[in-house]
Amino acid sequence: xxxxxxxxxxxxxxxxxxxxxxxxxxxxxxxxxxxxxxxxxxxxxxxxxxxxxxxxxxxxxxxxxxxxxxxxxxxxxxxxxxxxxxxxxxxxxxxxxxxxxxxxxxxxxxxxxxxxxxxxxxxxxxxxxxxxxxxxxxxxxxxxxxxxxxxxxxxxxxxxxxxxxxxxxxxxxxxxxxxxxxxxxxxxxxxxxxxxxxxxxxxxxxxxxxxxxxxxxxxxxxxxxxxxxxxxxxxxxxxxxxxxxxxxxxxxxxxxxxxxxxxxxxxxxxxxxxxxxxxxxxxxxxxx
Amino acid sequence: xxxxxxxxxxxxxxxxxxxxxxxxxxxxxxxxxxxxxxxxxxxxxxxxxxxxxxxxxxxxxxxxxxxxxxxxxxxxxxxxxxxxxxxxxxxxxxxxxxxxxxxxxxxxxxxxxxxxxxxxxxxxxxxxxxxxxxxxxxxxxxxxxxxxxxxxxxxxxxxxxxxxxxxxxxxxxxxxxxxxx
Numbered sequence: 001x002x003x004x005x006x007x008x009x010x011x012x013x014x015x016x017x018x019x020x021x022x023x024x025x026x027x028x029x030x031x032x033x034x035x036x037x038x039x040x041x042x043x044x045x046x047x048x049x050x051x052x053x054x055x056x057x058x059x060x061x062x063x064x065x066x067x068x069x070x071x072x073x074x075x076x077x078x079x080x081x082x083x084x085x086x087x088x089x090x091x092x093x094x095x096x097x098x099x100x101x102x103x104x105x106x107x108x109x110x111x112x113x114x115x116x117x118x119x120x121x122x123x124x125x126x127x128x129x130x131x132x133x134x135x136x137x138x139x140x141x142x143x144x145x146x147x148x149x150x151x152x153x154x155x156x157x158x159x160x161x162x163x164x165x166x167x168x169x170x171x172x173x174x175x176x177x178x179x180x181x182x183x184x185x186x187x188x189x190x191x192x193x194x195x196x197x198x199x200x201x202x203x204x205x206x207x208x209x210x211x212x213x214x215x216x217x218x219x220x221x222x223x224x225x226x227x228x229x230x231x232x233x234x235x236x237x238x239x240x241x242x243x244x245x246x247x248x249x250x251x252x253x254x255x256x257x258x259x260x261x262x263x264x265x266x267x268x269x270x271x272x273x274x275x276x277x278x279x280x281x282x283x284x285x286x287x288x
Numbered sequence: 289x290x291x292x293x294x295x296x297x298x299x300x301x302x303x304x305x306x307x308x309x310x311x312x313x314x315x316x317x318x319x320x321x322x323x324x325x326x327x328x329x330x331x332x333x334x335x336x337x338x339x340x341x342x343x344x345x346x347x348x349x350x351x352x353x354x355x356x357x358x359x360x361x362x363x364x365x366x367x368x369x370x371x372x373x374x375x376x377x378x379x380x381x382x383x384x385x386x387x388x389x390x391x392x393x394x395x396x397x398x399x400x401x402x403x404x405x406x407x408x409x410x411x412x413x414x415x416x417x418x419x420x421x422x423x424x425x426x427x428x429x430x431x432x433x434x435x436x437x438x439x440x441x442x443x444x445x446x447x448x449x450x451x452x453x454x455x456x457x458x459x460x461x462x463x464x465x466x467x468x469x
Contacts, residue, residue, distance in 0.1 A: 057428060058423070060428055060431075061423040061424055061425050061427070061428045062421050062422075062423050062424075063418075063421070064424045064427035064428060064431065065421035065422045065423050065424040065427070066412055066413050066414075066417040066418045066420075066421035067412030067413040067417060068412075068424060068427045069427055069430055069431060073434070076431075076434040077434055077436065080434050080435055080436045080441075081436050081440065081441050081444035081445075082441075082444075083441075084435075084436050084437075084438060084440070084441035085441040085442065085444065085445040085450065088438055088441060088442070089452060093438065096432075096435070097435065098431050098432055098434075098435050099431075099434075099435075100431040100434070102412065102413055103412060104412040104413035104414070104417070105412075106412070106413045106414050108413055116431075120413050128346075130448065179423045179425075180423075183421075183423065187418055187419060187421065190418055191415060191418055191419070200460070204457065204458055204460070205457055208455050208456070208457050208458065211453060211455045212452060212453055212454070212455045213445070213450060213452065214445065214449075214450035214451045214452055214453060215450065216348055217348070217455075218346070218348055218349055218368055221368065221369060222346055222368065225368070225371070225372070225373055226373065228372060228373060228375070229373045229374065229375055229376050230375070230376075231375055235414065238414060238415065239413070239414050239415055239418070242415075248372065251369060251372075253460065254369065255369040255370075256460065256461060256462060257458050257459070257460055257461070257462050258349075258369065258458070258462065259462040260327060260349075261458065261462060261464070262349065263327065263348070263349055265348075265453065265455060266325075266347070266348030266349055266350075267348070268348070269448060269449055269450055270346075271448050271449075271450075274448055
C-alpha cells in the first residue's frame, strides 16, 4: 500500500555525471543503479511528469517559505480562474496547475516545474487589467511548458549534494528528503535566474498564450513597459531585475517578434473592471 | 457620524483624482502619429525621435497619445512598442489607481506591531527573504486548496467574454512556427 516510487536523486546523478562516470551503465552504489539515474539527470532519459510535479512541489514549498499566501481567498480564486484558463491554451493543459498570490510588496512572478505559479501582491498592484495579468501568467506558464526551471536544475549547476535517494510514496505525500535536497538548488536558481534566452522565449510564448485565451495580446508588453518606469535601484524590483533582461531589451525583442503579425488579434479583451474589482482588497489603504 | 465620514471621504476622493498623474513617455524613433488605430490610417504627423507623449488609452498594438504641438495638443495613435514610459522612480506609478510609494504603502497597510514578517523585511520575496526561506508545506496545501478545475476556469472565461483563438508561436524574427496549437 505504500508502494514507493523512487524519484531520481538529482544530487546523486549529477555528482555521478560531474565525476565523469562513463555513462554509468551497470554502476551500483549500494542497491542504487547509478547508471539509470545518471541517464535521467543527464537528460538521456527525461524525468517523468509525476517526478517533475513532486520536484516542483518541493521547490514551491521553499518559495512560499520566503513569502506566504496573501490572506484574500477571493483574489486567490480569481488568479486561479485566470491562470487556469490561460494554462488551458498551452501545450500542457492537464498539469495540476496552481496559482498563488503571495504577500510580498516586491514586484515579481515565478514558476516552478509541474505547474506552480506564484505572483506577488506587488506585481498585481502595478498591473492595469486582466490582459496584463494573463500576459504575466502566460509568461510563467511558458516556463513550465518549456521546462526551463526543470532543465536548469537538471543541468547540474546547482547540485551540492552527493548521495541521496529520494523516495516518494504513491499517496503523493513527498518525503522530507526531497524538499530538503531541493532547498539549496531552489534558492540558487531563483536568486540567479534563468538564461536570458529562456526569458525572451517565455515572453514570446506568453503573448501567444494570452492571445489564444482571448485576451488583448499586448497585455504582457504593457506590463513590461510599466516595469521600465521603475528605478532599477528600487528594492521592489531588485530581484526581478537581477534575474531578468532589462525591460527595454525585452520590449525590443518582442517588437521584432510581434511586428505587425499580431494586429489580427487586436480585438482581445482587457477586462479592466473585473481586474480592478478583484484586486481591491490588496490596494494600499490610500488607494481604496 | 455619517456627516463626519463624508467629510473625510470627499477630500480623499479629490486627492485620489489629483494623484492619478498622467503617464508620460517618449517615442523611441521617428514614428507616425496616426488618426486611427490602423496601419493604413491617415498620418497626422511624423513624431521625431524622443518626442514626449502623454498616454491617453491603450488599445492592442496601439497607444492613443496626446502630443504638444506648439500651444495645442494633438491626439492620435502610435505603436505601443515604439513608446518607452518615463522612469518615475515610483513603483506604483504605472498602476492606474494611484501613485503612493510602496514603502509608504507598506507602512499604511501593515502596521509593524501586527506584521509577522516585519523582522525578516517587509517585502519577503526578495534576496534576503529567499535566502532565509524555510519550506512551508502548509502554504502549499493552502495554495492547492484554491485551485480551480478546467471547467470552472472555462465558465469564468465565458463570463469575461473570452473566446479561445488559434494562434501560432513566433520565432525571434517574427516568423510563425509550425507547431500551431
